[in-house]
Amino acid sequence: MDLHYLTVILLGIVEGLTEFLPVSSTGHLILASELLGYDASVWAMFNVVIQLGAILAVVVLYWRTFWAVGMGLLRRDATSWRFLRNLVIAFIPSAIIGLALHDYIEILLGAPHVVAWALIAGGVAILLIERTIKAGRFHGIADIPMVRVVGIGLIQCISMIPGVSRSGATIMGALALGVERRTAAEFSFFLAIPTMLGATTLELLKKGDQITSSAVGWDSIFLGFAVSFVVAVLVIRWFVGLVSRHGFAPFAWYRILAGVGALAWLWAR
Template structure:
């Protein structure tokens, strides 16, 4: 396996892990990083989705105590049953809309200009959400969510099908606007990511299996390892950060980064792959 290609896989893994759970869009960053690295063919697109599994493994480890307790209590405890049901309900809209529109979105919206534009729009939405007068928080803890809460967050998650939107940003900020506390919205976003990203990765690998061979295993392994390591650090940091900080810095980052990408695209300073 080409060392340069493995190095690109490592970089992409780090980008995935650092951006998957922050409200700044991992897909958007992977599209832009892949364009800069020349790592943007059809196999690279499958790679981008598959390495999300490494990031999800990090979430499972960080939340293992909660996940294990929920699974153990599942046969007899209503609270555990409701949490699992809520995750499944929140997951369903992405499955349905992904199957209906996923191919169309990938064909027309996976471009640098679209990503940059949604970066900027999403940044202003975060600023608006954070500057709204604090409303009544209905749900303090993820265990207190109702199936209706879960469905609404699941529908909001579908906006992340547009690259550059951010799945975590949509679910966390959307959850907060729907009456969840910052902690409850973040926790549910992480739990919802487990079936969503594992399902997307498995489906992509199965659908594009003809593109892959045993020779690709080192490439995917490197991406998974670096995705896991960087996501583990990022998730632990984010859980501490949200206890005393808002998402405003991420909003300004999105806006500034989006403007830079648009400026370089329109000036020709960078030829972004389409």
């Protein structure tokens, strides 16, 4: 297989595997660029756009939920409006801070050492939260009080540091604020839709011309999109069942090991 398309497929798999796990998809894509030796700046737009494949997986798997909420909004159902309200409120902090700090965030995207340290710190944080949280009181997204939704939205902003993990920050933040495990995971999935759509739109507005002018064209983006979609569908189904039974500690230990391994490799090369 052509090396270019092999890289496309590998990056699509990495994105689909890691977007909804608390291990940082962006961090893994940055480390993949170091490990595989390709020019990360050439693939930066590709990495952002293929995230939409993973987001589409959420829409497909939870279409009944979105349909029910949509119908509820038309009927002015209070639960549906609270569901929508909570997603919008949780998204607002990342939209504001992301726009304000966009240039600084881009600088961090070129720092693999930051990713490695963030993986380790995030793993330790997950272990601490897992050991200290009590059983969640809120068992539905619409049931989460507004003040706690604001807290989750602010915590999500920490994930702008590559390696922290958007899903990890939102899930752990939700758990710490009293949300039940499955609901915390699903809230993170749903919150990814406006968050990643916003990030992708911003990148397309700023650098959309790079898609056709660089070595990574639309055919590669479509392939990466499709691969990330298929892999994400499989991962989401598996992930929800796993955390409902076993919690998040396995991902914490993976993060710590991956971070230590990445630091050792970066220092030794």
